[in-house]
Amino acid sequence: MGSRLSDVGEFGLLRELARLGLAEEIGDDTAVLEDGLVVTQDALVEGVHFSLEWTSWRDLGYRAAAVNLSDLAAAGAEPTALIVSLALPASTELADVLELYAGLNEPGVPIRGGDTTGGDRAYLSVTALGRSDRVPGRAGALPGDVLVVTGPLGGSAAGLAALERGLAGFDELVRMHRRPPFRLDAARELAPVAHALIDLSDGIVGDVAHIAERSGCAVEIHVELLPLAPRLDEVGPEPFWTMGEDYELLAALAPADAERLPYPVVGRCLEGSGVTLLRSGAPLEAAGYEHFRRRR
């Protein structure tokens, strides 16, 4: 009896694929091909990444485009095209599919080509193509760098929780869940100078762990410095800011670059390894999200 994905987790699978030479950069969100061509692909599966109970078809389309454009932003890339593959039950209303595509078109990036097919539930896979003069990547952070974040955290997870719990009056958080940002604007300032640049999709702890591991440094996050979405504690006691899907950018910068840019400093890189969360100087624990892995 061999290992199952639930034993090794998404990251264990990715490590094994890299070790055997079966895939490159598969955990990297983006592949950088010749001439600065950047390609990113993300899949959204009904019941895993979204529920049509909480998401309209239009919002789903917007979200599928936005999460890929966010990956391009993290690569400092200007988008050129989206390619959409779609599996849908044959009973789906045509009007709903047209709404989905209207949402996919909202960011203004042309949809070119793709594939549509039957399926037992909705499955979207979007590939985004872009061009970048400089891809900061994850491996260049240096001891002495500071970390900045481009916007508030926790809004998406709290917005979803508010929907699931039937809490009224959290329109701003719900909007953060339904309409995640893609920080192409911030990327234009950060990509030319960042030593490492990522988008916060899986949760800040897991996301910065990639920078620490790939850069060979330790990372400290100062929790009291993190910009938070409003009214998180009115939705519930969970650490929503750790739960991902905020799609803000996080950059490792030389302190001089951080000083002249308008983004709050939330931590720093040090000699060593691993991620430490500190609140007022004392260590905290938190967890990111990993596909396949059983929760402990």
Place this chain on the structure above:
Amino acid sequence: MGSRLSDVGEFGLLRELARLGLAEEIGDDTAVLEDGLVVTQDALVEGVHFSLEWTSWRDLGYRAAAVNLSDLAAAGAEPTALIVSLALPASTELADVLELYAGLNEPGVPIRGGDTTGGDRAYLSVTALGRSDRVPGRAGALPGDVLVVTGPLGGSAAGLAALERGLAGFDELVRMHRRPPFRLDAARELAPVAHALIDLSDGIVGDVAHIAERSGCAVEIHVELLPLAPRLDEVGPEPFWTMGEDYELLAALAPADAERLPYPVVGRCLEGSGVTLLRSGAPLEAAGYEHFRRRR
């Protein structure tokens, strides 16, 4: 009560998306971007496109790569990279996923980037990137052109039928199903001169109908001239050669180009519209495969 996908079919959806300006080239298999960059994306859904009862993980990986490389061949493109998105149940064996990737790697095109996620069944979406000096497309066939096909039809559908019916001794057909070709070699000869070039994925009738419609001409297929896989009639009485997934190329060529190339002529283009199948000069009827559409 609006239309459902089962009412309008895949092609009705694609027409509606094009009419509303919500997607370009989405029915085209490939998108051609700046500088001859060609991008194609195909999704394989368990229970729709394959069954793990009849397909090994390795064959599934090979197939997912091959069908995309076939789309690149139809665009006259040399492949540069594959990007793989994968949804899998957490209970999937790690060894099976590694076999899948080994199959994806078999054609020798590097796998760069992608996404892995949980799901209730296996879902693969592969994007293939390539470069082409000339994409013949579907719109350039001219009255007077002849149609050629690069290899035998019907093997894939008959091979699958042999498996499903428990018929032994059809290894060659089963192999045609499990290991579809991608005719990059033939594409190098055909793409520079073809007026239209496609791969035969959905079934020859529906596939040539795209050429007829987009080129504004009529197409005649002479059924007795079609190269067929061996022993189709021993598997069953169905017209396996109409059922698709053979992934041979079909080109519309000037007669002089067809004469100097080694591929059999199977039909021709005429003034008019629509597709006619002829056997010894008399009309036949047949059907292609369309996703979503109810069978009548």
